[in-house]
Amino acid sequence: MTKYDTSKPYIQYIENVLSGDEVSGWFVYKACERAKSWFQRDDIELRYDIVDSKIKLVSRIKHKKGLQAGKPFNLLPFQQFIFMNIFGWYYKDTDRRVISNALLMMARQTGKSYLAAAISLAIALDKDLPAPQVDYIANSSKQAAISFGHAKDQSSSLDPQGKLFSRYRNEIRIPITGASINVLSGDDSKLDGRASYFISDEIHENKNWKIWEILKSGQGSLKNPLAIGISTAGWLTTDDYPLHSMWSTGKKILEGTVKDDSWFYMIFQLDEEDDWKDPKNWKKAIPTLGIAVDEEYIKSRIKEAITTPSKEVEVKTKNLNMWCNSETTWIPDDKIKAVSEKISNKDFSPEDDYSILGVDIAERSDLCCVTTLVEKNDLIYLKAYPFICKTGLQRSNNKDLYRQWIKQKYLIYIDEDSIDIDFVIKLVEKLNEEIPVALIAYDPYHAQQLKTKCEKQGLPMRAVKQGLGSFGEPTSLLEHLILTKKVVIDDNPVTRWCFSNVLIKTDENENKKPVKSSKDNKIDIVIGFIQSLKLYMELNGIISDENIEAIALK
Numbered sequence: 001m002t003k004y005d006t007s008k009p010y011i012q013y014i015e016n017v018l019s020g021d022e023v024s025g026w027f028v029y030k031a032c033e034r035a036k037s038w039f040q041r042d043d044i045e046l047r048y049d050i051v052d053s054k055i056k057l058v059s060r061i062k063h064k065k066g067l068q069a070g071k072p073f074n075l076l077p078f079q080q081f082i083f084m085n086i087f088g089w090y091y092k093d094t095d096r097r098v099i100s101n102a103l104l105m106m107a108r109q110t111g112k113s114y115l116a117a118a119i120s121l122a123i124a125l126d127k128d129l130p131a132p133q134v135d136y137i138a139n140s141s142k143q144a145a146i147s148f149g150h151a152k153d154q155s156s157s158l159d160p161q162g163k164l165f166s167r168y169r170n171e172i173r174i175p176i177t178g179a180s181i182n183v184l185s186g187d188d189s190k191l192d193g194r195a196s197y198f199i200s201d202e203i204h205e206n207k208n209w210k211i212w213e214i215l216k217s218g219q220g221s222l223k224n225p226l227a228i229g230i231s232t233a234g235w236l237t238t239d240d241y242p243l244h245s246m247w248s249t250g251k252k253i254l255e256g257t258v259k260d261d262s263w264f265y266m267i268f269q270l271d272e273e274d275d276w277k278d279p280k281n282w283k284k285a286i287p288t289l290g291i292a293v294d295e296e297y298i299k300s301r302i303k304e305a306i307t308t309p310s311k312e313v314e315v316k317t318k319n320l321n322m323w324c325n326s327e328t329t330w331i332p333d334d335k336i337k338a339v340s341e342k343i344s345n346k347d348f349s350p351e352d353d354y355s356i357l358g359v360d361i362a363e364r365s366d367l368c369c370v371t372t373l374v375e376k377n378d379l380i381y382l383k384a385y386p387f388i389c390k391t392g393l394q395r396s397n398n399k400d401l402y403r404q405w406i407k408q409k410y411l412i413y414i415d416e417d418s419i420d421i422d423f424v425i426k427l428v429e430k431l432n433e434e435i436p437v438a439l440i441a442y443d444p445y446h447a448q449q450l451k452t453k454c455e456k457q458g459l460p461m462r463a464v465k466q467g468l469g470s471f472g473e474p475t476s477l478l479e480h481l482i483l484t485k486k487v488v489i490d491d492n493p494v495t496r497w498c499f500s501n502v503l504i505k506t507d508e509n510e511n512k513k514p515v516k517s518s519k520d521n522k523i524d525i526v527i528g529f530i531q532s533l534k535l536y537m538e539l540n541g542i543i544s545d546e547n548i549e550a551i552a553l554k
Contacts, residue, residue, distance in 0.1 A: 027251075034254060244323070267321075270284050345434040410493055
């Protein structure tokens, strides 16, 4: 077993995180917990001399910009911890490094690209590697050049006379060792077949694994390969996308449910239950807060996000490294929560109240629902009954999330290969018994069978087309009701999830319509609410934006 030397800043960092003296989120805590457990293993060892030599090398670099301009690049304890894990762990029997892949995620302007540049120099100047070639990869040459520019500045700081490094537009060479550092864009034809160490920058923008896999396939001849992804979070939040897939796999590895020693994860994020507006949580995402990132700047950005909802996603993803389900926010989650509470149909009177239903179904669709709208005491009450069939569940990329909701009884499971129309009819009949149904809104393109059966039962059906012209005014009304707190939405995580997945499409007449942020991010409940609001507006003569703004419900 390797000695656990707490005199080293990177080891003391582990102790500070695990004791709570260092503010950290779940991912960082688990990374430290995992690292400490490795000191008890007999098959691997930490080579302190290698770690210390690379940290010393970086300390010779001087910052050129920012709050630290002119000062030596003395790695902070968390940065030393990253170097320790990437470069220090070796298998005793093979003399190979344990870590060959790393994912580094933290908020914007926290120095992750600058750190990645230092890592590239540490690789290029490694005397034990035969002519290492390090590639910076991004979706565009401009983006990749940002990190490469840091490497140029750092190499100039280490070698101002140009005796060791030869610097070119897209390449840094070290002639005496044959090493090089290069910048390439993701569409560069030179990618294929390269044997390199590589750093993939801002990989939240990668739509597929093509770039990563091409470069990984070229590492077969390397004894100690290294592939590093660096990024902030984004809005591509399913495992079809590389960054989110790496993130979710990392969670399983750090939990211990998946075994893979080759990956190292250092992910600075708020925990799920954290309030993103609370300053005490910000350091979880911004480890250099107050050092490389000005706290007043972050305060101003958070204030912008609170007062201007359209900026919320940008601030959350870039300044706080938070996942968001869509690229832009329609209605912030805190606004939805502010009007959410449990709704019971027993609170309404079958004699005095009526309901309008919205139905959004497809035979083998992923998520389907029936929604109800009831007006009472100058408030609109909206409730959803989401359901899914066996085939829809099995085919969905959201199956784990859906199973959790099924277990918690927020989502109804139909144990059939397709949506049972009789189930929907029975649900509608039950709702009609509890609160008489005045109208049922349905999409004429996807519910003809339901229409026929409902009409045979005497249930009033009304087609609502899902175009911008039809959806514009009820979409604006729903937004207005939520922001003015004239609506109560049943407190259901499935409903809030659907709201979080909404992107707003507009036309030249400023009509609005919700659309999905991705194929897996469902919005069916929101569509059901808007369908029922469309019929509510027709019943109450609300037919213009002016009326929406001035609405005083009955």
